[in-house]
Each structure stands twice: as C-alpha cells, then as structure tokens.
Amino acid sequence: MTATKSEDRVALAPGSIVVIRDEEWLVRAVEETADGTLVHVQGLGELVRDTSASFYTSLDEVVPLEPARAQVVADDSPRYRTARLWLESTIRKIPVPLGERSLSVAVQGLADALSYQQSAVRKALDPVNLRPRILLADAVGLGKTLEIGMILSELVRRGRGERILVVTPRHVLEQMQHELWCRFALPFVRLDSAGIQRVRQKLPATRNPFTYYKRVIISIDTLKSDRYVTSLRKQRWDAVVIDESHNLSNAATLNNRLARLLARNAEALILASATPHNGRADSFAELLRLLDPSSVPADDRLDPDEIRRLVIRRHRHSPEVAQVVGGDWAERREPDNVLVPATDEENAVARELEETWLWPGRGGSPYSGQNASLFPWTLAKAFLSSPAALKETIDGRLGRLGHDDRAGVERQALHRLAELNDKTLRRPPAKYQRLVEHLKQIGVGRGSPVRAVVFAERLETLRWLHRSLPSDLGLPADAVALMHGGLADDEQQNIVEAFKQEQAPVRVLVTGDVASEGVNLHAQCHDLIHYDIPWSLIRIEQRNGRIDRYGQKHAPRITALLLDPASERFAGDIRILAKLVEKENEAHTALGDVASLMGRYDVKSEEDDIRAVLAGSKEFDDVVRPVAAVTAGNDLGALFAQLFDAPPAPMPEPSATHQSETTAGTDLGSMLYDDEVSYLEDALREAFIDPTAPPARGGVGWRRDAAFGTVELNPPPDLVQRLDVLPQKYLAERDVTDKLVLATTPARGKDRLAAALRDSKKLSWPDAHYLAPLHPVLDWAADRALAVLGRNEVFAVRGGVNAPTVLLVGTLTNRRGQVVSVAWLTAQFPAQDDPSFALIAPHSSAREALASLGWDRPRVNPGPIDDVEAFQRLVAPAVDQAEKHLLTLFEAAANDVASRVDQWSTRLKRWDNDAEALIQRSEIKHRRASVEQERAMVQAMAPDRQLARPLLVVVPDVEGVTR
Structure with a gap:
C-alpha cells in the first residue's frame, strides 16, 4: 500500500500541532474507532501543559495547524539555547517507529546488559507479529521482571505505552513497582490495600480509577472482583502485563474471565510465568489464544511454530544464559538433605x-x-x-x-x-534442635549479618518457629520475621522489604509458600532451609528460586531437614522425600523445568502422587521420571524440551526493505546534548532566570556535582504532580518532593540502588534516582521547552550551510495512530529569489541531518536574524516538495507493512476456513468473535497517512563568526 497525502488526515498525524478549545496540543496518537477519529494529545499551552487528553473529532473542533503555514521567528538566545532545546524536545517526542529492531531506552536503564534478556525484548517487539504479544516463560531467577521493564520502556518510547496495566500477585506489588521505577524510571501507581484507600479518599466513589491513573500496578485478586471488571470493560490499554499467568489457563475461573477481558482491550499483552503450562494441551492453548486468537487452529491442535513465535523459554543452564551470567549468578551447591533422628x-x-x-x-x-x-x-x-x-x-x-x-x-x-x-512438646523436638544448630553453624546470631529463610508449609509450624527461635538463637524478637498468606498485602510487602535491607534487624525469615512465587530474597541471603519438604517438585523449585537467581553473588546453600523415625517402614518412606530434593536439583541443571518430571504441572496433583508413593500404591520411579525420559516423550513437556532446550535458531537478518524502514531516521540517543543531565540543565536555565536560586527567589535550587555523579533540584509543583503516584513513604522518607536528587551515570545509579539496601532508613528506594531517558523530570523539561514557541512557529537560526535550508521531519503512520516510519529531510534553496526550486536531501538519521546543517555541536549566536521575513516564503514550498519526496521514500516501508498485514490476513482467513466445519460448537463462535476483532486490528495496521513538518530554518553563517 502506498500512502497518499490528504489534507484532513495528514494534519492529524502524531507530531502535528492542533488547537482544541482554544488551547494548543501536541498530537501523540490518532486512532479510528467505531465512534469516529480519536485524537490523543499532550498540552502545550500554559493552562494545559501538564495535561494529557483525548478528543473525538465528532464532539470537539480539532483545528490542525498547517505545517506549510508555519511562521518563522528568529532565535536570539545565547548559543541558540532556546532553539536547541525546542528541537531536542521535539525529537524526543517523535516515537521510534514500530519496525525498529534496535533497542533504545531499554538498554539505557539500570538493568545489566544481558544478551538473553535483550533478545527476549527484540522478539517481543518483532514487527512480524504486528503487535507485541508474548509469553515470557523463562525459568525461575532469570529476570522476567527486568525483561518486562525493558519491553515496557521500548513501548513507551515507540508511542505505544501511554496507558499500562500491570497485574501481579499481591505480595510482589511493591517489588514490581520498585523495579520499574528504580531501573527504568517508569512511575506506576500501586493499588494495594493502602493505595486503594488513598484513591477512595481522593476520587469520588463513582469515578473509574483507571481513567484517572494511566499506569497502574494491581493484584489479580483485587482486579477480578465485579467492581473492577465493570470499570475495565470501558478501558483500552496500550499494554497489559499479567504475572504468574499460569493461573489464567482454566477457562472456568474468574482469573480467565479477567484475562480475556484485558486481552480484548489491550494492544500489547505480556504474560509471564516460570511454569507456562500444566501439561494439558487445551489449557496451554487457552494462554496462546489470549496472545493471538488465531494462533491455535479451530480444532485445538498445537502448532510448534506458533509456540516458538509466541513463547520465550530459557533456564539457568541454557547456553544463551550460562555464557553471560558469570559471577552474577553463583552456581548453587549440591543440596544437603539432613536426616534427623527422632526423639x-x-x-x-x-x-x-x-x-x-x-x-x-x-x-x-x-x-x-x-x-x-x-x-x-x-x-x-x-x-x-x-x-x-x-x-x-x-x-x-x-x-x-x-x-x-x-x-x-x-x-x-x-x-x-x-x-x-x-x-x-516437653522438650525441643529433634528437627527443631537441628535447625537451631544449623542456623548457628552458618553464622546466624547476635552481631552477625548472616541471614536465612526458613520455609514450612503449616501455619502453626511457622508461628511456633517464630515464637521459639529468637531466644534459642540469642536474638531479639524482631530478628525473626513471620510471613504467611493471612497477612494483608502491605504487611507482606513490608516484611519482604525489611529482609532485603542490610540495616534491618531481621535475620531469619520464617515463611510459608506465599513467598515461594515472585519474591526476591537474595539481596542479603544465600541460605535456605526446608524445615519440611513439600510433596511437590514444583513447590521445591519455587522455594529454591527465591535465593537461587540472577544477582546472587554467593553460592546458594539449600538444606532440607527430614525427621528420621526409628520405624524402618515409616523412615524408609520418609527418605523418598529426600529424593524429591535431589530430583529437583537434577532437573534444574538439565531442564530448568521440574514439573515435567512428574508430568502433573500442579502442586496438588504432585502431592497426591507422592502420597500414593508413600502409601505403597505407586512406585517412585513410575511417578518421577528421569530427565532422559522427559525429553524423549511425546507430551507437552517433551515438546517444550525439544523446542526450547535445543540450541536457538539464529534471528533472521533484517531484509533490505526492513533496513530502509528502520534506518530511515531512527536515532536512539540525545541529538544535541552530550547526555541527559546537560539537556536538563539547559532546560532549567531556559525556564528560570537563575535555576540555582532557591524557590523563594524564583529558582529550583539546582546543584550539580559532576565528581560525585549527582544533581539535585527543588521540584516545582507541576513536577511534583508527576511524581505523586509513587509510594508516599518513599516520597516522604527520601524527601523527594522537596529535594529531588538524581544520579547522572549508570554506575552512580547502581551504586545508590545498592546503597539503599544498606541504608539506615531501611528503605530500598534509593536516595538518588537514576536519570534514565524516560524519567518524568526530562518529560517535564521537554514539555516546558516545547511551550516557548507561539502557535505554529519555527525558529530561524544560522548554521554551516551554503544556502538557506529547511530541516523537516516526515512520519508515516497507520490508522491506529502508530508511527510506522520516520524520515529526515533538508530542503536547500540555492536561489533564495526562486523558492520554487529546492534541493531535497534525505538523511539516514536525525543526527546525520543535523550534522549537514552544522548543528551537531553548540554554536555561537551573533544575534537574531534581521530579515527573517525573507525566509518565510521558503517554508510552504519546502513542505510541499518534502511531501512529494516522502511518497517515494515511504513506499518501501508502506509496502513492507502491507505485506505483513496481508500475511496476517491470510492466516486469519485460513483459521476461518477451518472453523466453518465446527461453527456449531459454542466455543468456536466465541473464538470467531475474537478473531474478527483481530482482523479489524490487522487492517488498521496498514499505513494510511503521512506528515511533513518543518522544524528549523537554517541560513548561512555570518562571515567570520566562530562556531
């Protein structure tokens, strides 16, 4: 498909400026809906600067500012600071195109540069899939939360992450919020019990919280209630993340009802689970259908190619992982099964x-x-x-x-x-005495930093250990913490937070299996004790993964205590439990998937089988298969082993078409500044007469310590508002709203993040937050910089050109308002008296275009251009000729996307044909509705509009001016 120019449609493309209700707005996205054209905008005028809004053209008058009529104004600021800031901010607001294969902001956060995580992000963003839909099924400990953060960062930078919903188990809500903010500068509001109470105080009871907050983290238990389901039906999300997604596969549950609703209303969908299937093909097919309703044929067959397309699965010993984790993930020691003679x-x-x-x-x-x-x-x-x-x-x-x-x-x-x-009970039980002895042997005690986590299944056992251990270890009562599922979500989060803190008094965490999923306990701990052994391999693996994970610098030591009665029959059967620990370790090394050994994929079912073994009705070797038998089988576990344990196929090289699409102007870093802090400092000097002055004298208390790698400022109210979604305890304890301290290098950011775990305030949120590219303070600075120009104006400046030249940016977008391709052009007018003739030059990137103008470095401003009106008449012909040039330049990109749309449509048609014979089945009718929705989405992905926009008019330098 070749994009053509249409006056009304072109002007509403992302990047254009519109006037709505007498205020100026920057168009962020445009989408065609059943109710008409919906325009998503960011305020530029003084009254709406911090406002994001959406308007229907059928309800509000949306007046585009025609790029060809842009007014040229001279920049008189020192070293062209105003123009530089405006231009840099404009470039930052232009989304990275959908088809870009290079990662931008994902690799500029505080996540370690691990190739296996980056490959997962690239696969999730692969344009072949048209929209990001992926199941992150990496084994326990590989960093799925970091992969999620990297994917979300890229989506935000690509203009596809304005509204994001993250759904997790309740005890990891704060952990997820902490990682997304501290490593990627993505602020989310956390709707745990305390957060919901705060919302109720802030919003009317009838107000839908999902219209007020655009990025939310909430637990699935809270979200699946009828109260929120009603609100969710009215919401569309750019991206939805559902953690522990194996809990969604049963079609008869409220979890599945929620997942279906979210899948229908989300552009991008990221499911995450270390146990991605339960051995049943129909349940796994349900997860695949959430990602792509046409990925499973109507007859429910599983297609290995579709699984490979939609699923990412690696484990600790996969070649892709083992070769890069190095000393940042110490190999666990052989498990120690301790038989304790009974009293x-x-x-x-x-x-x-x-x-x-x-x-x-x-x-x-x-x-x-x-x-x-x-x-x-x-x-x-x-x-x-x-x-x-x-x-x-x-x-x-x-x-x-x-x-x-x-x-x-x-x-x-x-x-x-x-x-x-x-x-x-008249004397300490044998196993308890051995536990106390073991804890002392590994160094737990008064004055020692050594920590341990003790798992047990029964709540009464946990309570008894919690009561007894402090005195027997010579520790104060608060040195032993108790965590179980009966605690409120904020209590659970506080306990996990304290266990990560070096300065916190807790030395032993006594917990049930509520802590076996998702919680990171390895920051200060590398000793784990199974006080009782679960009768489930899955549960053993989940427990062990709390300390055996990436970032663990000490070899994890896992100990299991088994009571050994004198009765030979009972004791013999009890030793079977020791074999479970050994089998988990074997599968951890060879498969990264212990569930496939028993083939039950469910904790309760595994417990039932082990009970049968203990009762003598089944043999252990029949219930727990050898690793070789798993890989040679023909069930779903074997299929996963064959698909994901084999060496990965190399990623295809981008075709020539893709190359032209992805290199047509995508620059992934700052264009006009050396780094983020230089841009921020310039923005503050532009916005405030003296940014170093205190707020009472009109400044922001700006301080820069280059040697220490930090800056600080007193955030103004409009910036404080952008940070308000973060935890109130963090904002208060770190004094963020009064003095915002920022780390300006990754090394300093990581140092402060690590230091937070040793902080006397016992708060893992750092005192200096890393200034990542997506940081709200930079977005705030960009919005202020964009507001300096009047309605439909561009700057005129001097540069290293031989004749007056107009810098333009072209964008190609689809009906969903997403940027498919970006092009950078210059239009040079050799004869200023004849504006009908322009030399149009395409550039491979913004950086190259700026270099051609001599604007790849700071320039001295000798004063404003006097005859600026003479250059006004160059704008319209520059835009007109650029538009004509873009038709050809964008043709390859448009055709490439159209080809992928056609391939997708063919898949959908094939699914339809297969479904015809089964249409009488009610579930097929339901699936067909989902496929029809997919079809409409696919058609909207085809490019249909372009925009050429002037950014700068550059005239030759005054003779003798020093650059």
Whole structure:
C-alpha cells in the first residue's frame, strides 16, 4: 500500500500541532474507532501543559495547524539555547517507529546488559507479529521482571505505552513497582490495600480509577472482583502485563474471565510465568489464544511454530544464559538433605501413626470420614512438619467429629495420638534442635549479618518457629520475621522489604509458600532451609528460586531437614522425600523445568502422587521420571524440551526493505546534548532566570556535582504532580518532593540502588534516582521547552550551510495512530529569489541531518536574524516538495507493512476456513468473535497517512563568526 497525502488526515498525524478549545496540543496518537477519529494529545499551552487528553473529532473542533503555514521567528538566545532545546524536545517526542529492531531506552536503564534478556525484548517487539504479544516463560531467577521493564520502556518510547496495566500477585506489588521505577524510571501507581484507600479518599466513589491513573500496578485478586471488571470493560490499554499467568489457563475461573477481558482491550499483552503450562494441551492453548486468537487452529491442535513465535523459554543452564551470567549468578551447591533422628517421644508418635493410621491391622483405620486413605497421611504430613502442626490437625478433626459409635472410635484414637504428641512438646523436638544448630553453624546470631529463610508449609509450624527461635538463637524478637498468606498485602510487602535491607534487624525469615512465587530474597541471603519438604517438585523449585537467581553473588546453600523415625517402614518412606530434593536439583541443571518430571504441572496433583508413593500404591520411579525420559516423550513437556532446550535458531537478518524502514531516521540517543543531565540543565536555565536560586527567589535550587555523579533540584509543583503516584513513604522518607536528587551515570545509579539496601532508613528506594531517558523530570523539561514557541512557529537560526535550508521531519503512520516510519529531510534553496526550486536531501538519521546543517555541536549566536521575513516564503514550498519526496521514500516501508498485514490476513482467513466445519460448537463462535476483532486490528495496521513538518530554518553563517 502506498500512502497518499490528504489534507484532513495528514494534519492529524502524531507530531502535528492542533488547537482544541482554544488551547494548543501536541498530537501523540490518532486512532479510528467505531465512534469516529480519536485524537490523543499532550498540552502545550500554559493552562494545559501538564495535561494529557483525548478528543473525538465528532464532539470537539480539532483545528490542525498547517505545517506549510508555519511562521518563522528568529532565535536570539545565547548559543541558540532556546532553539536547541525546542528541537531536542521535539525529537524526543517523535516515537521510534514500530519496525525498529534496535533497542533504545531499554538498554539505557539500570538493568545489566544481558544478551538473553535483550533478545527476549527484540522478539517481543518483532514487527512480524504486528503487535507485541508474548509469553515470557523463562525459568525461575532469570529476570522476567527486568525483561518486562525493558519491553515496557521500548513501548513507551515507540508511542505505544501511554496507558499500562500491570497485574501481579499481591505480595510482589511493591517489588514490581520498585523495579520499574528504580531501573527504568517508569512511575506506576500501586493499588494495594493502602493505595486503594488513598484513591477512595481522593476520587469520588463513582469515578473509574483507571481513567484517572494511566499506569497502574494491581493484584489479580483485587482486579477480578465485579467492581473492577465493570470499570475495565470501558478501558483500552496500550499494554497489559499479567504475572504468574499460569493461573489464567482454566477457562472456568474468574482469573480467565479477567484475562480475556484485558486481552480484548489491550494492544500489547505480556504474560509471564516460570511454569507456562500444566501439561494439558487445551489449557496451554487457552494462554496462546489470549496472545493471538488465531494462533491455535479451530480444532485445538498445537502448532510448534506458533509456540516458538509466541513463547520465550530459557533456564539457568541454557547456553544463551550460562555464557553471560558469570559471577552474577553463583552456581548453587549440591543440596544437603539432613536426616534427623527422632526423639523417643517422636518415635512413639511415629509408631502410633504407623500402626493405627497409616498401615493398621485387621481392625482398619479408625478414621470415620469418607476418604479413609487421605486423612492418615494428613496426620503424617503434619507430624513431619512439627508437633504444633500435628496438634492443630488433631484439634481440628476432633472439633468436626459427630457423636455416633464410629466417631467415638476415631475420637479415642485421636486423643491417644494427642497425648503422645503432647509429650514431644516437653522438650525441643529433634528437627527443631537441628535447625537451631544449623542456623548457628552458618553464622546466624547476635552481631552477625548472616541471614536465612526458613520455609514450612503449616501455619502453626511457622508461628511456633517464630515464637521459639529468637531466644534459642540469642536474638531479639524482631530478628525473626513471620510471613504467611493471612497477612494483608502491605504487611507482606513490608516484611519482604525489611529482609532485603542490610540495616534491618531481621535475620531469619520464617515463611510459608506465599513467598515461594515472585519474591526476591537474595539481596542479603544465600541460605535456605526446608524445615519440611513439600510433596511437590514444583513447590521445591519455587522455594529454591527465591535465593537461587540472577544477582546472587554467593553460592546458594539449600538444606532440607527430614525427621528420621526409628520405624524402618515409616523412615524408609520418609527418605523418598529426600529424593524429591535431589530430583529437583537434577532437573534444574538439565531442564530448568521440574514439573515435567512428574508430568502433573500442579502442586496438588504432585502431592497426591507422592502420597500414593508413600502409601505403597505407586512406585517412585513410575511417578518421577528421569530427565532422559522427559525429553524423549511425546507430551507437552517433551515438546517444550525439544523446542526450547535445543540450541536457538539464529534471528533472521533484517531484509533490505526492513533496513530502509528502520534506518530511515531512527536515532536512539540525545541529538544535541552530550547526555541527559546537560539537556536538563539547559532546560532549567531556559525556564528560570537563575535555576540555582532557591524557590523563594524564583529558582529550583539546582546543584550539580559532576565528581560525585549527582544533581539535585527543588521540584516545582507541576513536577511534583508527576511524581505523586509513587509510594508516599518513599516520597516522604527520601524527601523527594522537596529535594529531588538524581544520579547522572549508570554506575552512580547502581551504586545508590545498592546503597539503599544498606541504608539506615531501611528503605530500598534509593536516595538518588537514576536519570534514565524516560524519567518524568526530562518529560517535564521537554514539555516546558516545547511551550516557548507561539502557535505554529519555527525558529530561524544560522548554521554551516551554503544556502538557506529547511530541516523537516516526515512520519508515516497507520490508522491506529502508530508511527510506522520516520524520515529526515533538508530542503536547500540555492536561489533564495526562486523558492520554487529546492534541493531535497534525505538523511539516514536525525543526527546525520543535523550534522549537514552544522548543528551537531553548540554554536555561537551573533544575534537574531534581521530579515527573517525573507525566509518565510521558503517554508510552504519546502513542505510541499518534502511531501512529494516522502511518497517515494515511504513506499518501501508502506509496502513492507502491507505485506505483513496481508500475511496476517491470510492466516486469519485460513483459521476461518477451518472453523466453518465446527461453527456449531459454542466455543468456536466465541473464538470467531475474537478473531474478527483481530482482523479489524490487522487492517488498521496498514499505513494510511503521512506528515511533513518543518522544524528549523537554517541560513548561512555570518562571515567570520566562530562556531
């Protein structure tokens, strides 16, 4: 498809200036909707400078400022500071094109430069997919949160990330918010229980919070409630992230209902899970359909090529990962399974369990319930956890018993077991004594920085450990922290935060499996103890991944404590649990996926199988397969091993067409300044008479310490407003709203981020935040710089040209308002008296275009151009001839996108043909609706408008002027 010029459509392309309600706005995006043309804008005028808005052309008069009629004004500022700032800010606001394969801001944050993470970002942004939709299925510890941050950063820079929703488990809300802000300068509001309360105080009850906040982090448990579902139906998102997305695959759940809704209303969709499938092809197909409804044929077959296209999966020992992580991810030690001989009292309980409950004689089990094979092992599991857990289980069962004869027999048996269990509490249990001994051996104690995390399944065990450990370790009460799922989300987040802090008093974290997913515990800790072993490989892997992950500089030490009763039968079966720890370690090294060993892909199902092994109805080797058997199988686990454990196929080289598209003007760094801080400093000097003066005297208290690598300023109210979504505790404790301190180099940024973990304030949010390219302070500076010119004006300046020259930028966009390609042009007028003749020169980048004008370095301004009116008549012919040139220049890019659209349409048509034979199935009708929506989206991706906009009029230098 070849883009053509149309007066009404061209002027509404991104980058154009419009007047709405008598205020000037910069067009950020334009999209065609069922209700007409929707224009997304950013305010330029004084009254709307900090306002983002959207207007329908059918409801508001949207008056484009015609580029050909731009007025030329002379810049009289020292060293052309005003023009330089305006031009730099304009370039920063031009989105990176959709088809750009190079990464820009993603590699300029505080994430380490890891090639495997960058390849994941490139795959997510691959223009072959038309829109970013990906399942990040990297194994535990590889940094999926960082990959998410990098993808979102790129989307923002490409004009595709204005409205973003991130959905996570509630205990990692702050961790996600912290990473996105501290490493990528992306501010999100966190709607945990405290955040929601704040919103309720701030907004009317009838106000939809998703219209007020454009970037939100919220838990899936909160979001799936009917209250929010109603609000979400009305929202369109540029990008949606759903963490732990394996919880979405069951089509009958509220989680899946929410995911379907979000998938329909989102341009980009990022799903993340270290356990991407549950072994069932139909469930995994549901995840693929969320990403792309046509990726799974109507007959539900899984296509390996589609899986490879939509899924990214690596593990710690994948070649792509192992060769780059180096010392930043120390190899874990061999797991240490410690068999702890039971005390006499514990042996008495074990014998009672064995003889009365687990393997009773002719009389059978005393259990009076319906599932006689299950409850005895529930007692056994509680016993192996702790006497406190067994007491809770016995008391709970006694409370539920009836009063018939059968219940009476069970009641007597339970009372007898309870009496024996009470005796174990008269002295410290054997496993507990071994735990205390182990913690002391590894260095946990008063005055020592050593930390450990202790996992147990039963809440009563956790509470008992929390009560007992401080005194037995010689530690104060606050040195042992307790975390479990019954705590409020903000309490859980505070505990995780404290465990990361070097100055926090906590030395031992006692936690249940609520902390086994998503939480990073490796900052100060490399010792993990399984006080009881889960009867699930998945759970063991999840626990271990809390300290065995990228960034762990010490070899993770994983210890499992197993009670070893004297009873040979019971003890023999208990040793089976030790094999689980060993099998997890084997699969971690070879596959990065332990779930495939048992093939259940579900914690409960794995527990049921292990219970059957312990009961003697199944063999361990039949339940837990060798690694070789997994890779040689024919199930979904084997398919994943074959697809992702083989050496990765090389990424295809960009074609010549793609090269012309992606190099047509995409510069990925600052154009006119050496670095971000130089740009910010110039912007402040332009905006304030003396930026170093305090606010009371009209400045912002600007201070720059180049040697220390920091700057600071007192943020004005309009900048404070942009930071208000960040945690109030962080803003207050770091005094951000009074004195904003910024790190100006990546090294300094990482140093302050690491220092925050040693800070006396016990707050992991740094005291100096890194000035990344997307930082709100830079966006604030750009908005101020763009407001200096009047309505539809461009600057006239002097430069290194032989004849008057107009700098122009051309953009090609699609019906969704997305920039497909960018071109930089200069129009030189050798004969100023004849403006009908111009030499149009295309440039490969903004940097090259500026260099051709002598504007790739600062210039002395000898004074404003006197005869500026003489150059006014060059603008219209420059725009006109540039538009004609762009038709040819953009043809290759337009045809390339149109070709991809045609390929996508062919896929959709093929899906339609396959579905015809199955249309009577209700789920096919539902899927067809999704595919139809996809079809409309695909058609809107084709380029349909272009804009040529003058940016600068450059006249020859005055003779003798020093540059």
